[in-house]
Amino acid sequence: MRRKDRGLEIKVGLFVLVALLALAYLSLQLGEEKISTKKGYPVKAVFENVSGLVEGARVEMAGVEIGRVSRIALADGKALVEMRIYEGVKIAEDAVAMVRTKGVLGDRYVEIRQGKSPKPLPPGGMIAKTVSPVDLDQVLAEVGPAIQDLRDITAGLKELLGSEEGKNNFKQMVVNIKDAAAAFKEVGEKLARGEGTLGKLLTDETLYVKIENLANNLNQVALKLNKGQGTLGKLINDEELYADLKQTISTINEASATLNTIAKKVEKGEGTLGKLITDEELYAKLNETFDSLSKIAQKIERGEGTLGKLVNDDSLYLEAKKTLRNVNQAATGLQEQVPVTILGTVGTMVLQ
Secondary structure (H helix, E strand, O other), rough: OOOHHHHHHHHHHHHHHHHHHHHHHHHHOOOOOOOOOOOEEEEEEEEEEOOOOOOOOOEEEEEEEEEEEEOOOOOOOOEEOOOOOOOOOOOOOEEEEEEEEEEEOOOEEEEEOOOOOOOOOOOOOOEEEEOOOOOOOOHHHHHHHHHHHHHHHHHHHHHHHHOOOHHHHHHHHHHHHHHHHHHHHHHHHHHHHOHHHHHHHHHHHHHHHHHHHHHHHHHHHHHHHHHHOHHHHHHHHOHHHHHHHHHHHHHHHHEEEEEHHHHHHHHHHHHHHHHHHHHHHHHHHHHHHOOOOOOOHHHHHHHOHHHHHHOOOHHHHHHHHHHHHHHHHHHHHHHHHHHHHHHHHHHHHOOO
């Protein structure tokens, strides 16, 4: 009996030992913890929150283990995480450290995303940019009000559609949506068939050709303008014409300024034109003069006075014509006698 009891105890002991070894192995595998004696160099990173991260946690880059968390401490209200990176692994100065979750048990680890800087982080250096893990409680606190709002909206819809009037309104809305969909479908079919203005724009190839020809013509016009051809092209490209036009505009501006000055003088009553426009006394005198001239013209028309008789009396005109004829004859006779008189005078002087 004693030998049998000893054999049973040995078997039970071996079974317990194997079970403990298996449990230790499973614990290591589930927690993804490995006993490592690799050498490395320290680096640091500061996080706002590292809840769930423990010493000995993995440090990974691109899914590959590159080190372990050696120490976690509090520094100025933030979490200072010291890591030991395996030799041969280089971390860029602009790398980013993040606390992530991995494994069946939800273990936390540090993931490092390599940067683009060619300069590596020295031993004991600090990773400048970090990303803390999302706190589940904080997420639930933020999602909670949204869920409550969704519940309120659902309750409102339930209350709205629960009544008979709400059901009827919902049915009417569905009918309206169906009618609108049918109308849109009909419009789409008409467009596909090329009906209406928009349909022709979509399906008429001749219109497309016309638009293409118009675009080509406009392109040719633009090329001519760019080359300085035509009146408009010369206006755009000829600098001399531009200078002349600029000079003309300047001259017009100067003339406008002069006219403005003259207008101001006229408005003030300066100069002859200004006095003619603003001097009421001069206007009255001119008015009186025009009245006098009008009276004189009326007298002349009636034949009054010497000028009136000269204008209206035909007999006086005939007498004046006859007198003028006599004067012409007398002048002619005198012209014929003058040489004779001059010769007589010369002869008398010679004889003496």
